[in-house]
Structures are given as C-alpha cells and as structure tokens.
Amino acid sequence: MRMWLVDPEKMCRQHLLGEHVELHMLEGCLNKGKNISGFIENGFVDPTLLLPRHDELAREMEERGYNHCSPVGKIPQTLQKGHIDPAANRVELCRRCAECTERFSNP
Template sequence: MRIWDISPNLLCRNHLLGEHRELHAMWVIITEKKKGYSLHPETLRWYGKLNALYLRHELLANEMCSRGYNHKSPLDKRKATGKSLQDVFIDDPLDQIKILKNKNCDCKI
C-alpha cells in the first residue's frame, strides 16, 4: 500500500489510479475498523488524520477528472476527522521522487 506525498499531477496513470484505489481501501480499513492491513506502516500513519486522507483523495479525484477520467467514488466527508496535514512519512517526499524515477514509468519526475 502506498499513498504518495507528492502532487498527483506528477503521477503517471498507473500510479494515480493505483493510489486512488489503495486510498479507498485504507479509508475503509480505518473508518470501519477492518483488520486487513490495519497494522501496515502506511495505514498507521493515517490514523488520526482522516481529514488529511480525505483532502488527498480530493486532490487525486481532481487530477483524475482533469485527465478525463470519470470519478464516481466520493468519500464521506462526515468521517474526515482529525488532522488535516500529513506530517509523518515512510519515505521523505524527495525520496519518493527518486523511487518513482527508478520505476521507469511515465510519471513526470
């Protein structure tokens, strides 16, 4: 699981859509107290920051729409509680850019 901490407009199609899918899975894990991946480091960093996760989803959805994709999976804003800023990183955003560079994909890095 990975939620990137860089601008969605830098992500290639695969990373943009993949992150969107994983963000929805993480949202369900946290909001519905599901066990799958609940102890994964990527999930743990979002506990108490559902507002930040919601805002990340909005950025992803806006980017998807700007590329002509249909976005029909909004999150329930009423569940967007906690901090609105993610300040815990598994990989620093600059390291995330390096990771994406090494993937040899179409990300705009």
C-alpha cells in the same frame, strides 16, 4: 497501501489511479477499525491526509477526463498522524516507473 504524496500532475495514469484506489482501501480499513499501525510506522500512509489527498487526486483525475465517482464518505474523527517523506517517495516512484520518471523530469 501507500500514499505517495507527490505532485498528482506529474504522476502517470497507472500510479495516479493506483494511489486513488489505495486511498479508498485506507478509508475502508479506517471504517472497519483495522489495525494499520504497520503502514503508519513505515511511513506508507497518513490517515489525517486521507481526505485532502483524495480530493487532490480526484481533481487531477477529472482534469484528465478520467471517471471519478467515489467521494470519501464518513471516516472516524480521530485519526492517527503518519509521517510520509514525499521527496523519498518521488525517488522510489521514479525508480519503479519509467513513465513517472519521464513526467517528473519534464517541467
């Protein structure tokens, strides 16, 4: 599970949809009370940003005409804060993906 927290408009289809799916996995983990401290310590997820990030990605998906029919439901009220570095994630994402690289390099 990984939240990239980069500009959704710049993400390729695969990575936009991928992060969205992973947010719903995170939702599932939180509701099942699973231990995700490894993901938090490694800067991969920030549960406190689940809802706003999900809605931001969902808006972009709708904007592009992709299907979105999965709102985030009820999640625990107390969430552990994470520490994600979006600038480093952008570099990592572009290292992995030619299409994201192209999108991010166009204004």
